[in-house]
Amino acid sequence: MTQHDNRHDTNDRRRFLKAAGGLAAVTATAAAAGPALAQANSNDPASARTLPFFIGSSGDVLLARGNRRRVVICGGGWGGVTAAKYLRQYAPDLEVVLLERNPVFFSCPMSNKWLVDQVDVQFLTHDYLAVSEKYDYRFIQTEILEIERDRKTVITAAGSLAYDYLILAPGIRYNYEAWFANDRRIADVTRARYPAAYIPNAEHFHLKNALQSFKGGDLVMTLPPPPQRCPPSPYERACLIASMFKQKKIPGRIIILDHKNGVRPIGPGFRAAFEELYKDIITYVPDARIEEVDPFKKEIRTEAGDFRFDHAILMAPHQAGDLAWKAGVVPAPGSGRPSGWADVDPLFLHDRNDKDVYVIGDAVGFVSPQFAFYPKAGHVANRHARIVARYIAEREAGREPNYILPDNLCFMMVNTNPQEGISVQFDYKVNGEGIIEQTQLDFNERKPETILEDFKWAQLIYEDMFS
Numbered sequence: 001m002t003q004h005d006n007r008h009d010t011n012d013r014r015r016f017l018k019a020a021g022g023l024a025a026v027t028a029t030a031a032a033a034g035p036a037l038a039q040a041n042s043n044d045p046a047s048a049r050t051l052p053f054f055i056g057s058s059g060d061v062l063l064a065r066g067n068r069r070r071v072v073i074c075g076g077g078w079g080g081v082t083a084a085k086y087l088r089q090y091a092p093d094l095e096v097v098l099l100e101r102n103p104v105f106f107s108c109p110m111s112n113k114w115l116v117d118q119v120d121v122q123f124l125t126h127d128y129l130a131v132s133e134k135y136d137y138r139f140i141q142t143e144i145l146e147i148e149r150d151r152k153t154v155i156t157a158a159g160s161l162a163y164d165y166l167i168l169a170p171g172i173r174y175n176y177e178a179w180f181a182n183d184r185r186i187a188d189v190t191r192a193r194y195p196a197a198y199i200p201n202a203e204h205f206h207l208k209n210a211l212q213s214f215k216g217g218d219l220v221m222t223l224p225p226p227p228q229r230c231p232p233s234p235y236e237r238a239c240l241i242a243s244m245f246k247q248k249k250i251p252g253r254i255i256i257l258d259h260k261n262g263v264r265p266i267g268p269g270f271r272a273a274f275e276e277l278y279k280d281i282i283t284y285v286p287d288a289r290i291e292e293v294d295p296f297k298k299e300i301r302t303e304a305g306d307f308r309f310d311h312a313i314l315m316a317p318h319q320a321g322d323l324a325w326k327a328g329v330v331p332a333p334g335s336g337r338p339s340g341w342a343d344v345d346p347l348f349l350h351d352r353n354d355k356d357v358y359v360i361g362d363a364v365g366f367v368s369p370q371f372a373f374y375p376k377a378g379h380v381a382n383r384h385a386r387i388v389a390r391y392i393a394e395r396e397a398g399r400e401p402n403y404i405l406p407d408n409l410c411f412m413m414v415n416t417n418p419q420e421g422i423s424v425q426f427d428y429k430v431n432g433e434g435i436i437e438q439t440q441l442d443f444n445e446r447k448p449e450t451i452l453e454d455f456k457w458a459q460l461i462y463e464d465m466f467s
Contacts, residue, residue: 058145062159063138068095071392072154072161074144074323075169076100076128077200078109078378079361081465082385083167088135090393096137099156100128103141105466106200109230109378110458112237113413115197115208116244123458131466147327149354165392166357168329168342169385170321171199172229172376175340178317179293190295196315198229210311211241216251217310220300222290225259227341227373228318229362232424235263235270236412237313242278243416254281255309257288257302266412269422269444273414318376320363329359341365341373346436347403349388358391360384371438375426379408382461405429405436411454414446421450 056062071087071094073080084098105126113119132139142156153162174196176187195203219241223234238254245252263270263284274282288304293314300307319340324330329344329351331337342359343352346367351357359365361381366372374380383406394401408426413419423443431437443450 056142056156056158058155058157058159060159061161062140062142062156063097063161065162066095068093069164069396070095070097070162071165071167072163073098073167073169074147074154074327075171075321075361076102076105076139077169077171077361077381078107078465079381079385080167080169081105081126081128081131082382083169083360083389084137084139085131085135085465086386086389087392088137090389091396094392094396097161098128098132098137098139099142099144099154100139101141101143102200104128106204107378107462108198108200111197111204112233112240115204115211115237116240116416118240118413118416118419126462126466144323144326147323149328149357152356164356166327167385167388168323168327168357168359168363169361169381170323170363172318172362173321173325174199174315175317175319179290186295190293190314190316193295194312194314196313198315198318207313211244214250214252214311218253218255218308220255220257220307220309220312220314222288222293222300222312222315223256223258223260224315224317225289227376228315229376230378230410231264231375232266232270232410232412234315235266236414238282239270239273239278239412239414240416242281243414245281246278247417252281253283254278255283255285255307257285257290257300257304257307259287259289261286265410265424265440266422266442266444269442269446270412270414272444273422273446277415318362320359320365324359324363327357329357329363330365338366338372347405347430348391348401349384350391358388360388368436368438370435374406375408375410377408377410379410379461380406382464383407403430409457411450411457413451413454418448419451420446420448421454422446423450423453 073083076098080098084096087094087096105128107124110119111124114121114124128139142158144154144156146155153160180187195206197203197207221234221238238256242254274284285304288302290302292301298309320330320342324342329342331339331343333339337343342363342365344350344359344364345352349358349360361384362376364374367374387404390404391401405428411421411423413421425441427439429437
């Protein structure tokens with residue numbers, strides 16, 4: 001940041017007054033011309049297309065090229081925000097631009113607790129503008145329309161901008177095509193009436209309202225097949241809703257339809273919670289692979305049987321978010337690579353065919369024959385972002401980076417009165433054959449201390465991203 005210079009204020013004030021005087025003259029002229037001028041303008045096609053400067057369109061140039069090399073980050077979730085901050089710290093000579101369609105950061109991690117009033121909404125939300133000003137990067141709220149890799153250009157609703165490095169942090173999308181093929185109407189109805197609330201938007205508020213007004217009956221939860229966003233969190237959600245039913249004496253039953261053949265990760269801990277705390281509330285159904293969903297009749301057909309519901313949380317299969325597809329980093333079916341997720345170099349997280357395009361967070365695809373995918377969790381996204389920021393900084397300094405691996409922690413609240421939790425830890429190393437290995441450690445015993453660790457973890461990682 002440059003030192004403040006009063007001469008700039010004086011010059012800016014003069015330019016502003018001159019422009020204001022010109023505007024006043026134009027306004028007076030237009031008023032004198034009266035209806036004739038208005039009629040002429042309405043008949044002029046070129047005039048009709050003229051927009052105020054700050055109403056951009058996809059054909060405009062959103063940011064002109066400056067003297068600095070530019071990193072464009074697409075997506076402002078746990079990964080995108082972290083990458084922007086650390087790039088400014090590790091590579092201060094780079095221009096950093098963060099593009100995000102939402103005006104406010106809303107955290108999916110910890111949101112299950114918000115659904116049942118264990119935290120307030122302020123705990124989950126953060127200000128994009130404040131942190132961008134603090135670390136001197138550019139935050140632009142806009143919808144990303146296309147990514148033209150051949151031109152190294154991102155096209156948004158407000159205009160286009162070029163990049164030298166591109167970081168994709170698109171999160172996930174719901175693969176409703178797996179359930180409904182090309183029937184958009186039934187997919188839209190499912191999303192509107194029975195949202196999964198696994199992508200930060202109005203779905204969370206809709207689901208919370210539905211839970212708070214639920215009077216009883218069968219609440220069915222469909223779990224996506226692996227890989228999915230935050231694998232243990234649907235079980236946590238079921239436990240917390242069951243705890244709310246128990247505390248409020250709501251005559252409800254929760255039916256978990258799990259694609260897998262058993263609860264995992266933290267299987268023993270969750271099964272103990274189901275059996276010891278919520279035996280009369282939670283019914284767990286394994287091998288319940290979805291065959292048909294009918295949101296109108298409120299029916300679900302699975303390989304484990306058919307189920308009717310009074311309300312539902314319908315989680316379709318997950319895939320890499322829309323931007324990963326628009327950027328062309330998701331392999332096509334039949335290509336010989338695992339489809340649905342970004343195809344990246346396992347150690348350096350860049351697209352296999354383009355070292356200037358990185359993918360971080362949930363959208364990252366297959367990385368190891370031992371465990372296949374990194375857990376799609378906020379902690380991993382934060383670590384990926386810091387790692388990629390370091391890689392780019394090293395490359396800008398003319399050095400080839402050494403690989404860095406993430407770690408992961410997940411804490412799950414399973415009881416609200418008293419507050420008790422379980423957790424899981426993942427560590428990674430590269431073996432002698434160059435394969436990434438995962439070590440998983442489950443902490444299955446319910447403890448109040450685990451909840452204290454959970455909130456401490458959340459506070460520390462929020463501070464890492466926003467403070």
